[in-house]
Amino acid sequence: MSALTVDRLTVGYGDGAPVVADLSLDLPDGAVLALLGANGAGKTTLLRALTGLVPARGGRVLLDGRDLTGLSTEDRVRRGLALVPEGRSVVVELTVEENLRLGALWRHRGPARARAVAAAYELFEPLARRRHAAGHTLSGGERQMLALARALIAEPAVLLLDEPSLGLAPLVVAQLLGVLRDTAERTGLTVLLAEQNVTGALSVADRGVVLSLGAVVADRPAAALAADPALRHAYLGF
Amino acid sequence: MDRLVFLLATGLARGAVLALFALSLVIVWRAARAVNFAQAAMAVCAVYIAFALTAASGSYWLGLAGGLAAGAALGAAVERGLMRRLPHLTPLPGMICAIGLVMVLQSGLAIAFGPEHRPMRPPFSQSPFVIGGVPVLSPYDLFVLVTAAAVMGALALLFAGTSLGLRLRAAAFAPETSRLLGVRVPRMVTIGWALSVAAAALAAILLVPTELGLNPHAADLLFVNAFAVAVIGGLDSPAGALAAGLGVGVLVSLTTGYVSASAAPLAVLALLTAVLLLRPGGLFAAREARRA
Numbered sequence: 001m002s003a004l005t006v007d008r009l010t011v012g013y014g015d016g017a018p019v020v021a022d023l024s025l026d027l028p029d030g031a032v033l034a035l036l037g038a039n040g041a042g043k044t045t046l047l048r049a050l051t052g053l054v055p056a057r058g059g060r061v062l063l064d065g066r067d068l069t070g071l072s073t074e075d076r077v078r079r080g081l082a083l084v085p086e087g088r089s090v091v092v093e094l095t096v097e098e099n100l101r102l103g104a105l106w107r108h109r110g111p112a113r114a115r116a117v118a119a120a121y122e123l124f125e126p127l128a129r130r131r132h133a134a135g136h137t138l139s140g141g142e143r144q145m146l147a148l149a150r151a152l153i154a155e156p157a158v159l160l161l162d163e164p165s166l167g168l169a170p171l172v173v174a175q176l177l178g179v180l181r182d183t184a185e186r187t188g189l190t191v192l193l194a195e196q197n198v199t200g201a202l203s204v205a206d207r208g209v210v211l212s213l214g215a216v217v218a219d220r221p222a223a224a225l226a227a228d229p230a231l232r233h234a235y236l237g238f
Numbered sequence: 239m240d241r242l243v244f245l246l247a248t249g250l251a252r253g254a255v256l257a258l259f260a261l262s263l264v265i266v267w268r269a270a271r272a273v274n275f276a277q278a279a280m281a282v283c284a285v286y287i288a289f290a291l292t293a294a295s296g297s298y299w300l301g302l303a304g305g306l307a308a309g310a311a312l313g314a315a316v317e318r319g320l321m322r323r324l325p326h327l328t329p330l331p332g333m334i335c336a337i338g339l340v341m342v343l344q345s346g347l348a349i350a351f352g353p354e355h356r357p358m359r360p361p362f363s364q365s366p367f368v369i370g371g372v373p374v375l376s377p378y379d380l381f382v383l384v385t386a387a388a389v390m391g392a393l394a395l396l397f398a399g400t401s402l403g404l405r406l407r408a409a410a411f412a413p414e415t416s417r418l419l420g421v422r423v424p425r426m427v428t429i430g431w432a433l434s435v436a437a438a439a440l441a442a443i444l445l446v447p448t449e450l451g452l453n454p455h456a457a458d459l460l461f462v463n464a465f466a467v468a469v470i471g472g473l474d475s476p477a478g479a480l481a482a483g484l485g486v487g488v489l490v491s492l493t494t495g496y497v498s499a500s501a502a503p504l505a506v507l508a509l510l511t512a513v514l515l516l517r518p519g520g521l522f523a524a525r526e527a528r529r530a
Contacts, residue, residue, distance in 0.1 A: 106420035
């Protein structure tokens, strides 16, 4: 069973050439897929199109077999799609607790909401100590942790992450990716992880997809991809 | 001294109305990043409905409730029918449309009801209580103070303590992130407009009985002063609207009492200029948030 199916998706801005062209992708239930590619390969645009933040020019997106085409971002989220966008996206004017509650609002009601927030603090202990701190006082690592916790609190079927490691210390990255891997194994969460940090992403992913100029140029098991220096050199720049 | 007490007390009552109207501007600013220049005209439409309902039923309270409902409905209708359809790349189209709306609404009211001032009777007496030989505050002023304070308290509670308030704040601060968390942002904008115009309608309903009477321009000066109040307090700050509203209310009252009524707008203007020179973001502007 596919959790997320991308079927010949084409996305572009204005009258320009498509940024994502005729792209098809399949995420089996419970898979962790690394989406790799250099700057400008179309990773962010793809993720934004999947959530409906950018309209697609053509093609379809299916979540658990149901077509999301034409649905607003809010409705796609309520069907079980979550995106942690690049740049952490913590609402800096709200406190940690308010950010978490905001993530839980549509999914949990009444006492279940408080339980979900408490469970998030257990999973991300450093957040519990900062629960009444305003978002703008958090460090980069804390913000990324909060953004991830806030996405997970809504118990999505498919989690999309856009460069969670950007600008973070290696230790913090390892910790975040560890939580991600554990959560995926424990809950069967399906993850699409867009990263420039190839080594880190492939260490937690089952499979890796390399994107170049908006098209898939490689789709292999993570271990095979990590061991292919020619491919790394050609598309990932090292 | 007797005079000072009276001027302070009435200043606070006027200031409460100013604060409420300024708060309504802050609410719509936070919800839609728009300064609604049509706020006074829309509020006055709601007052006409309150006036008509009171005249038909004989009940001030029915008119008050109807006026608030009309304000909320008008706010939602203007957002859904007009503001939402404008390009949002710059604030200019919204401002121009709001100014156009002022002309349409005020001319419409003048055509329908005539330009004359219709006296609006307050539900309580306007002659002040006298305590120890000192006139302090009229029962109506007390009613205005209590009502404005209660409504502002309720709004504060709504925004700070409820799920709807959390959604409204998040949608205002970070619309895209809010959508990614399942918040129906367009609905929040509509609710923001409805709350805002209802609050403005209440401020106008409270104000008109203390002025010459109801006419299409009855809230124009209120808007000008409340806009100054909102800017002095910081357009993003509800607490700023409250503090600046009470401060400007007292300032206007003292200037009117000790200097002259025509000096009052000058005093407000001087204060506004001083604040814009010294703290351009307003007295209660939050420190610029650290981003990313």
